[in-house]
Amino acid sequence: MNTPFRVLWLQSGGCGGCNMSLLCADTQDFSAMWRSAGIELLWHPSLSLESGDQVLDILEDCLQGRTRLDALCIEGSLLRGPHGTGRFHMLAGTDAPMIDWVRKLAAVAEYTLGIGTCAAYGGITAAGSNPTDACGLQFDGEHRGGLLGADYRSLRGLPVINVAGCPTHPGWVTDTLMALAAGLFAEADLDVIGRPRFYADQLVHQGCTRNEFYEYKASAEKPSDLGCMMENLGCKGTQAHGDCNTRLWNGEGSCTRGGFACINCTAPGFEEPGHAFQRTPKLAGIPIGLPIDMPKAWFVALSALSKSATPKRVKQNATSDHPLIAPSVRTPRR
Amino acid sequence: MSRLVVGPFNRVEGDLEVQLDVEDGHVRSARVNATMYRGFEQILLQHAPLDALTYAPRICGICSVSQSIAAARALAGLAGVQPPDNGLLAINLMAATENLADHLSHFYLFFMPDFVRPVYAERPWYPDAVARFTPLQGSQQRLAISARKRWLDLIGTLGGKWPHTGSIQPGGSTRAIDAAERLRLLTRVREFRQFLESELFAAPLERINGFTSESELWAWHAEALGQGDFRQFLQIALDTGLEHLGPGPGLYLSYGAYPRADGSMVFPRGLWNGVTQCAQALDLDDIREDSAHAWLDDAGGPRHPADGQTQPLMEKPDAYTWNKAPRLAGAVLETGAIARQLIAGQALLRDAVARCSATVYTRLLARLLELAQVVPLMESWLIALRPGEPYYRAAALPDKGRAVGLTEAARGALGHWLEVEHGKISRYQIIAPTTWNFSPRDAQGQPGALEQALQGAPVLPGEKSPVAVQHIVRSFDPCMVCTVH
Numbered sequence: 001m002n003t004p005f006r007v008l009w010l011q012s013g014g015c016g017g018c019n020m021s022l023l024c025a026d027t028q029d030f031s032a033m034w035r036s037a038g039i040e041l042l043w044h045p046s047l048s049l050e051s052g053d054q055v056l057d058i059l060e061d062c063l064q065g066r067t068r069l070d071a072l073c074i075e076g077s078l079l080r081g082p083h084g085t086g087r088f089h090m091l092a093g094t095d096a097p098m099i100d101w102v103r104k105l106a107a108v109a110e111y112t113l114g115i116g117t118c119a120a121y122g123g124i125t126a127a128g129s130n131p132t133d134a135c136g137l138q139f140d141g142e143h144r145g146g147l148l149g150a151d152y153r154s155l156r157g158l159p160v161i162n163v164a165g166c167p168t169h170p171g172w173v174t175d176t177l178m179a180l181a182a183g184l185f186a187e188a189d190l191d192v193i194g195r196p197r198f199y200a201d202q203l204v205h206q207g208c209t210r211n212e213f214y215e216y217k218a219s220a221e222k223p224s225d226l227g228c229m230m231e232n233l234g235c236k237g238t239q240a241h242g243d244c245n246t247r248l249w250n251g252e253g254s255c256t257r258g259g260f261a262c263i264n265c266t267a268p269g270f271e272e273p274g275h276a277f278q279r280t281p282k283l284a285g286i287p288i289g290l291p292i293d294m295p296k297a298w299f300v301a302l303s304a305l306s307k308s309a310t311p312k313r314v315k316q317n318a319t320s321d322h323p324l325i326a327p328s329v330r331t332p333r334r
Numbered sequence: 335m336s337r338l339v340v341g342p343f344n345r346v347e348g349d350l351e352v353q354l355d356v357e358d359g360h361v362r363s364a365r366v367n368a369t370m371y372r373g374f375e376q377i378l379l380q381h382a383p384l385d386a387l388t389y390a391p392r393i394c395g396i397c398s399v400s401q402s403i404a405a406a407r408a409l410a411g412l413a414g415v416q417p418p419d420n421g422l423l424a425i426n427l428m429a430a431t432e433n434l435a436d437h438l439s440h441f442y443l444f445f446m447p448d449f450v451r452p453v454y455a456e457r458p459w460y461p462d463a464v465a466r467f468t469p470l471q472g473s474q475q476r477l478a479i480s481a482r483k484r485w486l487d488l489i490g491t492l493g494g495k496w497p498h499t500g501s502i503q504p505g506g507s508t509r510a511i512d513a514a515e516r517l518r519l520l521t522r523v524r525e526f527r528q529f530l531e532s533e534l535f536a537a538p539l540e541r542i543n544g545f546t547s548e549s550e551l552w553a554w555h556a557e558a559l560g561q562g563d564f565r566q567f568l569q570i571a572l573d574t575g576l577e578h579l580g581p582g583p584g585l586y587l588s589y590g591a592y593p594r595a596d597g598s599m600v601f602p603r604g605l606w607n608g609v610t611q612c613a614q615a616l617d618l619d620d621i622r623e624d625s626a627h628a629w630l631d632d633a634g635g636p637r638h639p640a641d642g643q644t645q646p647l648m649e650k651p652d653a654y655t656w657n658k659a660p661r662l663a664g665a666v667l668e669t670g671a672i673a674r675q676l677i678a679g680q681a682l683l684r685d686a687v688a689r690c691s692a693t694v695y696t697r698l699l700a701r702l703l704e705l706a707q708v709v710p711l712m713e714s715w716l717i718a719l720r721p722g723e724p725y726y727r728a729a730a731l732p733d734k735g736r737a738v739g740l741t742e743a744a745r746g747a748l749g750h751w752l753e754v755e756h757g758k759i760s761r762y763q764i765i766a767p768t769t770w771n772f773s774p775r776d777a778q779g780q781p782g783a784l785e786q787a788l789q790g791a792p793v794l795p796g797e798k799s800p801v802a803v804q805h806i807v808r809s810f811d812p813c814m815v816c817t818v819h
Contacts, residue, residue: 015398021497046444055344098370249496255500
């Protein structure tokens, strides 16, 4: 008989949005989706019946080896402050800092997952003055280390799997857990900062509905404009890793389709870009953040050429919130 | 007397601990501990004002749109701009989508599962409750998760994604909805109406909205016992005494929800006084936040949020939570759907609250009634959109100034108080709904709304996490990540 792949989901220094996002998984029957993949939710913050002392029993069973903990999913940053005590989050009912619980559970977990950019790298909670000394499980921003240390490996020998995103996409979580449960996930499936490559090897730019505007550098000037948001409105879709415009969000959405900039939320340090989020920083009129893998000189040359070749339709529609000019109709010829 | 420490709670948003002093099988006094601090009010400082639109939604993954709206309204107040009609409607649609999704999650995922606990195994309704509401197995719970997913797709179209959209701006929405999209959205709203009418209410929404008294409600209940999850809830409420469990402080607050172009609101702003049975005007100047029992520096005493501060201070002997205690002219308030409905004059709810006050039963009733009321409103808002006309109005922000942004999250009144100096955020104070509801004692020793509601709750022999306490806590639909932020 097959034993289930047991998932424990705990939350700390975050907003709970990755969990809320997970509940939007694209399936007809959320529970059947897990069950049919051989996955059991050992305890989950929004769903499980167990509360209070019953939860602590479940955690203790994992620590004592009475229950095999296949996947430890941590959502939210790890709050080390004040002064290394972890007292900014004491797990309710336990009089112990959450970071101590996470360290102990990570030591008995077959796999450990950082769900969302907070748990992966520190994320939003580490922004500004980082008042709680927030970090990720195995990263502190872009630096290896974090709560568990650069050398941490779960029992199956993998580093922390960083299902980064703010929030993370439900499909990124379900696909990762299902691959793990099926034994189809190896270290080579992680990119250099621990993200599953199935979504992190793609760019938000790929599949962006504004690509025709991008081609001609026909730029949006204000929020709600249809044009490309890279030149003026802070969009980092050409640099951000994620399949957001090919695996859509909540039906037919994505940030760029919603009319606002990609802020590269799957990356460490996205929370402090060094400029206002909605404005593109430029040097001599050229955006500082250029498309990944594109030399600056080429970008400048291409931009000049494409701007000069912009069709009227594209140019006018770029600064409107709805198309002013429709593509002309050309009848196919035999 | 014995002491119980209950936690961690789940099926609330975030982490929560409740300390109970128990005597003769009842809670004598309660202390509520919001156990986590993240420091958004510190994080936001010295950022460009519009950056609040990126940070604020991330205060909370379940009230994300509400946080965006409060931030956008504060910025709009600073810029002196109001969204065009389409923008107002689009934002109302997103707010309503989130609020109703939360009501749905609360009922099916957070609240009802407690009735499948073995403590109720002898009750006549128990087998049916198990079949409907058991986590991950119950027929209705599974349908509800699926309906919720389809419902939140509305925000995928209106705002790109949920949670954490960036489409809500001071001048409106960045996402203009065209005529074809409007029809798709309308179809999706009707799909949700279908779920509510077939599974939750087992009745047309208009029938539910037509009730003007409890006698009408209970007569309808008797028409077809056991049909629909709402009737099932009513039967359980009657049998388990939820009508009188967990009475609140009796004074109710709403900032008002769903503004119209003329400045009025669908659910008006104000207070409801449970003793005089009258609506009262709200004066925001009367709000103070008292940190006497929080691990926060409270030098200078209670402060108005426009002059508020947030500075952690661990070494305080009387502190037992990260949450401040907001008070209105010294009074403890309750906020949520129940406050919105009372102030708006919903006849059935006023009748029920006159009989039972704010209890587990009436809090639940208010949310379910809101589900029935707001879906038809959303249908009318979609019809009112004018494709081709603007959704966004540009406006410049001044380099300095103060403003407040108010809205209603599913769980009640949410306010952001913003101050800008030299083009940067110099003060940002947030009072979330559960900040009010789950506030600790103030300097006068006056317990917060939940702390009052827990007094007198029954504790059965041997209970470590008393089931009555769980019902009362969850009846507020608390959001702990918002509470402290």
